[in-house]
Amino acid sequence: MPDLxxxxxxxxxxxxxxxxEPLWDASTPAGALRLTNLRRYLELVGDADTALIAEAPGHxxxxxxxxxxxxxxxxxxxxxxxxxDPGGDGFAVPDGPAPAWEASSAIxxxxxxxxGRPLPVSWPIVPHxxxxxxxxxxxxxxxxxEVRDGTPATLELLAAFGIRRVVAVGRKAEAAxxxxxxxxVAVRHPAQGGAARFTEGIxxxxxx
Numbered sequence: 060m061p062d063l064x065x066x067x068x069x070x071x072x073x074x075x076x077x078x079x080e081p082l083w084d085a086s087t088p089a090g091a092l093r094l095t096n097l098r099r100y101l102e103l104v105g106d107a108d109t110a111l112i113a114e115a116p117g118h119x120x121x122x123x124x125x126x127x128x129x130x131x132x133x134x135x136x137x138x139x140x141x142x143x144d145p146g147g148d149g150f151a152v153p154d155g156p157a158p159a160w161e162a163s164s165a166i167x168x169x170x171x172x173x174x175g176r177p178l179p180v181s182w183p184i185v186p187h188x189x190x191x192x193x194x195x196x197x198x199x200x201x202x203x204x205e206v207r208d209g210t211p212a213t214l215e216l217l218a219a220f221g222i223r224r225v226v227a228v229g230r231k232a233e234a235a236x237x238x239x240x241x242x243x244v245a246v247r248h249p250a251q252g253g254a255a256r257f258t259e260g261i262x263x264x265x266x267x
Contacts, residue, residue, distance in 0.1 A: 060105040061219040063098075069212040070186055076205065079187040080195060082122060089153070093125025096134075096150045100126045103141045103148060106177035107220055109264070111167075112213060112236060112243065113228040115185035115201045119161035122188040123153055127181040130161035133168055140168060141178060158196075166249035170261040179226070182216055184235050185209045206235045214239055226264060228257070 075081045083097055084090035116122050124134045131153065133140055138147040171178060185201040186209050213235075217225065225241055227233035229248030236243045246260030247253040 060102050061221070063101060063216075063219055066212060066215040066219050069215050073186055073212060074208050075187055076189070076202075078192045078199070079189045079205070080122065081187050082116060082125060083186070092151050092153060093121075096125035099149055100129075100141070101180065104178050104180045105220075107180040108177065108222060109179035109224045109226060110217055110220065110222045111179050111181040111226045111228050111261075112232045113181065113183050114231045114248065115183050115198070115205075116188045117161055117163060117198050118188060118190065118196050119158035120164045121183070123157045124150070126150065127183060128164050128167040130164040131157055131159045132161075133164055137168070162254075163249045166254045166257060167261075170249075170258040171265075173262060174265045180216070180220055180222070182213060183209070184213045184232050186212060201231065206231060207238075210235055210239050214241070217241070224264075226261075 070083060073081075082090065083094040085094050111128075113128070116127070120130045121127050123131050126134065129140075134150050135152060139145050141148045167181070185205045187205070188195075189199045189201045189205065191197040191199045225236060225243040227236050227243040227245045230245075233243060233245045244264065246264075247256035249257040
């Protein structure tokens with residue numbers, strides 16, 4: 060597994076606006092669970108040579124599970140999604156009621172079904188969940204400053220994994236990576252009617 064100590068240090072100091080939720084804050088029970096799941100996920104994709112860099116976590120996906128592009132349904136109803144082990148991938152399951160399904164998560168894992176191994180590592184360039192003021196169960200478009208604030212941790216993740224190919228999922232991720240001098244292949248974001256074009260883009264890149 061790559062040495063992710065510097066990445067986790069940078070992740071911990073990304074500024075958190077009032078209308079955003081820090082996901083991997085180990086000082087809270089929910090944050091500690093998400094951080095545990097993030098560490099497990101990064102261990103499972105530790106051989107990745109491709110990275111899918113997206114915009115920000117949604118309130119039905121990583122905000123619940125701590126795993127990029129993974130809703131509670133992928134976490135619980137599809138055991139062994141990453142390892143192929145019917146006993147599961149070793150993720151902790153959040154307590155209490157939570158949204159069970161996210162369209163983008165389902166689309167991403169469907170598109171990756173033909174990828175083969177190693178799977179790519181996915182990561183949001185804005186690591187916090189941005190929401191509309193007063194409604195944490197919502198999503199909003201990240202501000203340019205939030206994108207800039209999240210870029211150093213993203214670049215460190217790419218360096219730690221020794222990523223050879225970067226795929227920008229959506230225009231904000233593409234622009235942020237370009238501003239940081241990172242050459243990336245652009246694919247359509249799966250949200251808001253982009254499922255078919257995203258799937259086509261990912262499958263055209265699949266080594267499987």
